[in-house]
Amino acid sequence: MGPSVIDFLATERRLGTYNYEPIGVVLSRGEGVWVWDTEGNRYLDCLSAYSAVSQGHCHPKILAAMVEQAHRLTLTSRAFHNDQLAPFYEEIAALTGSHKVLPMNSGAEAVESAIKSVRKWGYEVKGVPDGQAEIIVCANNFHGRTLGIVGFSTDPETRKHFGPFAPGFKVIPFGDAAALEEAITRNTVAFLVEPIQGEAGVIIPPSGYFTKGRELCTANNVMLVLDEIQTGLGRTGKLLAEQHEGIEADVTLLGKALSGGFYPVSAVLSNNDVLGTLRPGQHGSTFGGNPLACAVARAALRVLVEEGMIENAARQGARFLDGLKDIRANTIREVRGRGLMLAVELHPEAGRARRYCEALQAKGILAKDTHEHTIRIAPPLVITSDQVDWALERFATTLTQDFS
Structure with missing residues (x-):
């Protein structure tokens, strides 16, 4: 049995420089829009390494x-x-x-x-x-x-x-x-x-x-x-x-x-x-x-x-953006984006975006917060309509979640 998540994180804290604050997941494998952690849990990657993995993991x-x-x-x-x-x-x-x-x-x-x-x-x-x-x-x-x-x-x-x-x-x-x-x-x-x-x-x-x-x-x-x-x-x-x-x-x-x-x-x-x-x-x-x-x-x-990834980004981006705009949640201040470069900005009183990203992780989605109150969403350009819809269900549940 290999190191646990706790072991990996403890070693990083002990030997690494504290210049990042990652979401608490240790990834070990990726394919297309999906990544898996060391415990075998699967996640839809909605960051794409800040758009570096636009063609999907391990193309x-x-x-x-x-x-x-x-x-x-x-x-x-x-x-x-x-x-x-x-x-x-x-x-x-x-x-x-x-x-x-x-x-x-x-x-x-x-x-x-x-x-x-x-x-x-x-x-x-x-x-x-x-x-x-x-x-x-x-x-x-x-x-x-x-x-x-x-x-x-x-x-x-x-x-x-x-x-x-x-x-x-x-x-x-x-x-x-x-x-x-x-x-x-x-x-x-x-x-x-x-x-x-x-x-x-x-x-x-x-x-x-x-x-x-x-x-x-x-x-x-x-x-x-x-x-x-x-x-x-x-x-x-x-x-x-x-x-x-x-x-x-x-x-x-x-x-x-x-x-x-x-x-x-x-x-x-x-x-x-x-x-x-x-x-x-x-x-x-x-x-x-x-x-x-x-x-x-x-x-x-x-x-x-x-493989038509640019055209797919336009299609799926419009689908994702419309779906996010359809979410009726008091937490949302603004939804914006172009193609598959999207963001949900929360009202300050909704709390830090970080906790919403952690809640999304629990539902199988990895996204990243920025500037305290904004969730960035940028999946690989190979994402399908079904995968967009799957993600939207989880965003809707999370953004309407009561954290009080």
């Missing part, structure tokens, strides 16, 4: 690509070429309409790479005076946890006692085009923004916001940088969330689902000369663009398209 075709490549070649560093990088470039560029690709590993690395690139472009192409480049970001943003990124976060918990921080960032309200227009100066090189603010609680901007933002960036020679690390690759029912308003970013950041949940891989995609200013030795990554990552990403993109 057989991505697994096969990973195993095959692992037998052949895993890492060369970028000191040499490998036979998976060029095909990865071709396939992701064709799919997204991009002109240049910079492969990295984590989403945060993609964000940092974009920040460096747009600053360099600003100095060498736009003509911004050295050291004066400004990047506009939005309040309640979440772009990662590196020192550079948390410096322009507005969440006190991510900033406290980590300073001093790098200058060069200007914070404006999310969804306010007038504030963007007012913030732009001759030294502005980029507007870095999430199409939907995920960590903030699935906050969707007003219709037309990104159309106007695109116009302002074009008029002022400012790079529109869309962080699609969570929203991209089908999560919102489109390949990229920018397509909901028919715009194109200058720079697009992808990660999470680009890996299918198998191996860290991210990418900076550019539609212009932003990435063209980088020269050998000025930026890089030992693991970025490695053959194993490229083989995994190629398979992850392929199944996303070939």
Whole structure:
């Protein structure tokens, strides 16, 4: 008999850093939308590892690509070429309409790479005076946890006692085009923004916001940088969330689902000369663009398209959203979402969302709370109508539950 749940949790508390507060379940297996804990209990995964497992747990075709490549070649560093990088470039560029690709590993690395690139472009192409480049970001943003990124976060918990921080960032309200227009100066090189603010609680901007933002960036020679690390690759029912308003970013950041949940891989995609200013030795990554990552990403993109996951996200997302809106519960303040990126915000008097997530766990659903009163819901894009309906029954029971 192996370790118990209590044993696993006790070891984590003893040896691990207390920088997460997970739901009290120890998972050991996954397949499709389902995961199983060490005691054999099955759960519908409504988080998808923050959208990294969009193609479903242990997708057989991505697994096969990973195993095959692992037998052949895993890492060369970028000191040499490998036979998976060029095909990865071709396939992701064709799919997204991009002109240049910079492969990295984590989403945060993609964000940092974009920040460096747009600053360099600003100095060498736009003509911004050295050291004066400004990047506009939005309040309640979440772009990662590196020192550079948390410096322009507005969440006190991510900033406290980590300073001093790098200058060069200007914070404006999310969804306010007038504030963007007012913030732009001759030294502005980029507007870095999430199409939907995920960590903030699935906050969707007003219709037309990104159309106007695109116009302002074009008029002022400012790079529109869309962080699609969570929203991209089908999560919102489109390949990229920018397509909901028919715009194109200058720079697009992808990660999470680009890996299918198998191996860290991210990418900076550019539609212009932003990435063209980088020269050998000025930026890089030992693991970025490695053959194993490229083989995994190629398979992850392929199944996303070939198996109709993007279209399914649109269909099932609409079904899930309508079902959540039909729940008549005094606890619910607002239901919102796009595709399979959904949230239920509770009234503060209903108590912390955490206890509702724990109640959902007892009913076979794993979801995650954010910002005290919001439940995030983001199942894998392979979820079926029957599974959505099964989940909705349990959400309805939980959200109408009396915790007093």
